[in-house]
Amino acid sequence: MLELHDFKKSYDGRLVLQVPDLALAEGVYWIQGPNGAGKSSLLRAIAGLTPYSGRIVAGGIDARCNKKAYCRIVNWAEAEPVYPGFLTGRDLLQFYLDTKGGSAPATAALLEAFGMNSYLEQNLGTWSSGMTKKLSLVLAFVGNPKWILLDEPLITLDTAAQATCLRLVGEYAATGCSFLLSSHQPLDGAAFAFETLLVCNQTLERQL
Ligand SMILES: Nc1ncnc2c1ncn2[C@@H]1O[C@H](COP(=O)(O)OP(=O)(O)OP(=O)(O)O)[C@@H](O)[C@H]1O
Numbered sequence: 001m002l003e004l005h006d007f008k009k010s011y012d013g014r015l016v017l018q019v020p021d022l023a024l025a026e027g028v029y030w031i032q033g034p035n036g037a038g039k040s041s042l043l044r045a046i047a048g049l050t051p052y053s054g055r056i057v058a059g060g061i062d063a064r065c066n067k068k069a070y071c072r073i074v075n076w077a078e079a080e081p082v083y084p085g086f087l088t089g090r091d092l093l094q095f096y097l098d099t100k101g102g103s104a105p106a107t108a109a110l111l112e113a114f115g116m117n118s119y120l121e122q123n124l125g126t127w128s129s130g131m132t133k134k135l136s137l138v139l140a141f142v143g144n145p146k147w148i149l150l151d152e153p154l155i156t157l158d159t160a161a162q163a164t165c166l167r168l169v170g171e172y173a174a175t176g177c178s179f180l181l182s183s184h185q186p187l188d189g190a191a192f193a194f195e196t197l198l199v200c201n202q203t204l205e206r207q208l
Helices: 039-046 067-073 089-100 104-114 129-141 159-174
Strands: 002-011 014-024 028-032 053-058 074-077 147-151 178-182 195-200 203-206
Touching (some): 028 039, 039 074, 039 178, 067 074, 074 129, 089 104, 104 129, 147 159, 159 178
Parallel strands (some): 028 178, 074 147, 147 178
16 A cells, blocks of 8 residues: 655645545556646655655555665656766666665566666666666666556657566566556556556546
C-alpha cells in the first residue's frame, strides 16, 4: 500500500498539487496530466527527493520517520537523468547495489535485457541520452523495491528498449512490485493491467 495523507507540494508558497487522502493498493498506476500539472513534483516527493507537507507511507513505512528503510523499498527513475560524467556505469550500478541490495543475477538480467554490457565500463560523460536513460531504468529496478516510480520512462528510448521497459514493468508487477508511471506517451503494447490517475485542478484523482 502507498498512502498519501494531507499531501501538499508548493514552490515558494505556490501550491502545485494537493492530495487530501489517497491509498493505492499493489498495482500499476499511470499518472496523466498536462505539462506543468505536477506529476514530476509528486513522484519526486514520493521518492523523498523534494520537501512537501503531509505524510507519505509506503509498505507501512513513513517516509520521514524511517527514511533509510523507506528508500530501500521505493525506487525512482527521473525523466531526464544526469549523472557525474567521471563515473562509469559500473561504478554507479555498484553504488546502487551496495545501498539498495539486490541479487547479481537479477541485475545481470536487467543489463542483458537493455543490451548494456558493451559500454558499462565507459565514463557516463560519453553516454548518449538513450544509453543514460536505460541505466536510470536499470537502477530503478535494482534491489528489492516494493514501489518503482518511473517519470516518463519511454522518452529517448529506441522502440526495442521501450518494449523492454514495458515488459520488465509487467514481469516485476507479476511478482508483486507496484509502479507509478508518468507518461505522455501511450503505454502501447503493455501486457499488464493498470489504473489511471489524473492530475486535474491541482489534485490527483482516480479515473473511474
Ligand atoms: N524547482 C522548482 N522550483 C519552482 N517551481 C517548480 C520547480 N519544479 C517544478 N516547478 C513548477 O511546478 C509545476 C509542476 O511542475 P512538474 O515538473 O511537477 O510538472 P509535470 O506535470 O511533471 O510537467 P511535464 O508534463 O511538463 O513534465 C510547474 O508549474 C513548474 O514550473
